[in-house]
Amino acid sequence: MTDNKEFADLSVDDLKRKLISQYVYLMSGILLAYSVVFYFIIKDAFFAACTLIYSITMFYTFMVIRKSYNIKMLVHLYISYASLFAGFIMLDFWRFSAASAMWLLPVPLGAHIFLGKKYIYIYTLYILLIIVAVSILNRFFVFDYFALDDVKVIIASDTFVGISNIAVFGLLLYYNEKIRKAEIEANIFHKMGFSEQQEQEKSDLPEEAASVEKDKVTYNNFENTEKYNLLFNEIRNIVENKGYYKDVGFTISQLSNILRSNNLYISKSIKQNGFSNFSHYLNTCRIENVKKLLQENDISKVTLMYIYTESGFSNQSTFNRVFKQIEGVTPSEYLTSLHTEE
Secondary structure (H helix, E strand, O other), X not given: OHHHHHHHHHHHHHHHHHHHHHHHHHHHHHHHHHHHHXXXXXXXXXXXXXXXXXXXXXXXXXHHHOOOOOHHHHHHHHHHHHHHHHHHHHHHHOOOOHHHHHHHOHHHHXXXXXXXXXXXXXXXXXXXXXXXXXXXXXXXXXXXXXXXXXXXXHHHHHHHHHHHHHHHHHHHHHHHHHHHHHHHHHHHHHHOOOOHHHHHHHHOOOHHHHHHHHHHHHHHHHHHHHHHHHHHHHHHHHHHHOOHHHOOOOOHHHHHHHHOOOHHHHHHHHHHOOOOOHHHHHHHHHHHHHXXXXXXXXXXXXXXXXXXHHOOOOOHHHHHHHHHHHHOOOHHHHHHHHHHHO
């Protein structure tokens, strides 16, 4: 059951990380565009510079930490300071239009996706406090960073904010559905086996009852094995027969989309058929094709690069390493043995 849990965590975790990366790219682009709006339409160099610096800092920081970061910690930090930055922008817009508060609307949805129900209420209260603070500050202080006398400029700015938030909401809702589906399927996957506690409870049953329970478990395991074998046949048809292993960038997520299955089931199916993981299976298919091409072709007439690229390897160092891992010998040693046999 430990392996199952790891697969489940990876599936949901990968979706969340993909959402974060796409959100960063989208939001960086929106903020860059907004800095242009500030500079050329609203005619305010100060806010244009602030927005530009914020956009570049967010993008660069993510590029630095993207390979290793704690999702919840990153989301907490981002929601906290992004909401404050939105409040800073709202300070001057508030007198002309309350539409700038739309920047804060995706916050509860983001909290729901990444943090859970409790944080929906916490961060909803947080953004309400920011809105109230902006409203109070504008009542007692005048923030004359710039003057918006042209109604068309205000409408243009509000329209941009509205369209940007629709794009952000669309991205969040799209991934919310995928993440929830992955979590549901992960729970189903966990229920297909028995936990250590359940195994301990069965061991405490009377001998006759334990025997019946054992028969049930055996039957369920047989059914599950049959299902995974059927799924593996479909996997082989896609990966081997249709030649998807030749695609250098082919991933388990792409395979799950083709099969309309789940990464967890695919991983389990591959493991039950003698492979460590999806990457091991894919590389085994590639090496088998390399060996086939080496036997069918005269190596003096075709290059080794043609053979390994035709089999799905992007470069020779990766090919050499994987070949040695799977075959136990280097490609050169394998070629020598082929010539010796001839």
